[in-house]
Amino acid sequence: MHAYKLTAKVPANRRLVLEVPDGIPPGLVEILVLIPESATEIHELEDRIDLEAFRKAKEEPGEDIAGEDLKAELDL
Secondary structure (H helix, E strand, C coil), rough: CCCCCCCCCCCCCCCCCCCCCCCCCCCCCCCCCCCCHHHHHHHHHHHHHHHHHHHHHCCCCCCCCCCCHHHHHCCC
């Protein structure tokens, strides 16, 4: 058994659509949902989502982002 961590935001219609990594073969999977219990946990989750988006954007060609601008954007 392998474990993959995927992060998603549940929309108002509560229908979740995920894109899974190429390493996950077609077939049956079990999904575990973790719900943040506090505002702190929600902010930590949002920060991780922002960081993952940044990492993806960094892999794609585009304009450079200054380190200080990034820190300000992520409230670090």
